[in-house]
Amino acid sequence: MAKQTRIAVIILAAVLVLFVINRQSQKKYTVQTKTVVSAEKENIHRFVIQKDDKEIELVRSDTNWVITGHDTLSVKSSSLESFFDSILQLSRELDPISKNPANWSKYSVDDSTGTHLFLYDSGDKELSHLVLGRTKTNFGKNTIRMEENPQVYLTDKNILFRLQTRPTYWGEKPKPIETEPDTSNPAIPTIPLSIPTAGVDTTQN
Numbered sequence: 349m350a351k352q353t354r355i356a357v358i359i360l361a362a363v364l365v366l367f368v369i370n371r372q373s374q375k376k377y378t379v380q381t382k383t384v385v386s387a388e389k390e391n392i393h394r395f396v397i398q399k400d401d402k403e404i405e406l407v408r409s410d411t412n413w414v415i416t417g418h419d420t421l422s423v424k425s426s427s428l429e430s431f432f433d434s435i436l437q438l439s440r441e442l443d444p445i446s447k448n449p450a451n452w453s454k455y456s457v458d459d460s461t462g463t464h465l466f467l468y469d470s471g472d473k474e475l476s477h478l479v480l481g482r483t484k485t486n487f488g489k490n491t492i493r494m495e496e497n498p499q500v501y502l503t504d505k506n507i508l509f510r511l512q513t514r515p516t517y518w519g520e521k522p523k524p525i526e527t528e529p530d531t532s533n534p535a536i537p538t539i540p541l542s543i544p545t546a547g548v549d550t551t552q553n
Contacts, residue, residue: 380441380442380443381439381440381441381442381504382439382440382441382442383437383438383439384435384438384439384440384476384478384492384494384503385435385436385438385467385475385476385478386476387436387467387469387475387476389432389436391469391470391475392408392432392467392468392469392475393407393408393468393469393470393472394406394407394408394467394468394472395465395466395467395468396464396465396466396468397463397464397465397466397511397512397513398463398464398466398513399463399464399511399513400460402513403513404416404512404513404514404515404518405417406423406428406518413428415515415518415519418515418519420521421515421516421518421519421520421521422519422520422521422522423518423519424518424519424520427517427518428518430510431510431511434505434507434510435465435467435507435510438503438504438505438507439503439504440492440501440502440503440504441501441502441503441504443501444499444500444501445491445500445501445502446499446500447498447499447500448498449498451500452493452500455481455483455491455500456481456482456491457479457480457481457491457492457493457500458479459479461481462479462480462481462493463479463480463481463508463511464477464478464479465477465478465479465480465511476494477494477495477496478492478493478494478495479492479493479494479495480492480503480507480508480511482508483502486502487506488505488506489502489503489504489505489506490502490503490505490506490507490508491503
């Protein structure tokens with residue numbers, strides 16, 4: 349019985365050792381990531397998106413958002429919520445794919461080819477400045493650099509389609525207010541009366 353117990357213990361120990369070795373080897377292939385934007389949603393009061401020679405700015409006024417220069421458009425809540433969900437959940441890999449600013453154009457994150465995103469707080473202090481580009485090998489991710497950092501990283505997902513400079517992506521014309529008909533004083537239909545002309549006998553055909 350003691351011999352069988354020792355064999356079982358040895359087998360169990362071997363399994364545990366193999367399990368630990370496997371976990372350690374898996375960690376080598378697991379990409380470590382870090383959140384890109386550390387600001388909270390309620391602290392963001394203005395953001396600007398720039399691409400090529402186009403720019404759009406959205407500003408929060410109390411609890412509402414407006415598009416600068418497009419007061420006739422009402423901001424779409426779906427576009428705004430999708431933007432914040434994408435930006436605040438965006439992560440980048442810890443290891444850069446380039447440390448040389450000379451490669452920025454190669455990864456579409458230089459000043460002319462990249463898409464710039466600026467985030468500001470209520471005091472108009474810059475919270476973040478990101479420059480994002482497209483990769484040529486993985487369309488499910490973006491290249492990204494932070495303005496103060498010359499290094500280029502890969503993101504965990506592609507969010508460029510959320511960074512549009514078209515006003516109609518962010519806003520729409522307000523729908524006309526529908527008014528209900530007033531039923532307090534219903535109209536009484538009038539029945540036309542046929543009054544015979546004087547001197548005419550209406551009993552004859």
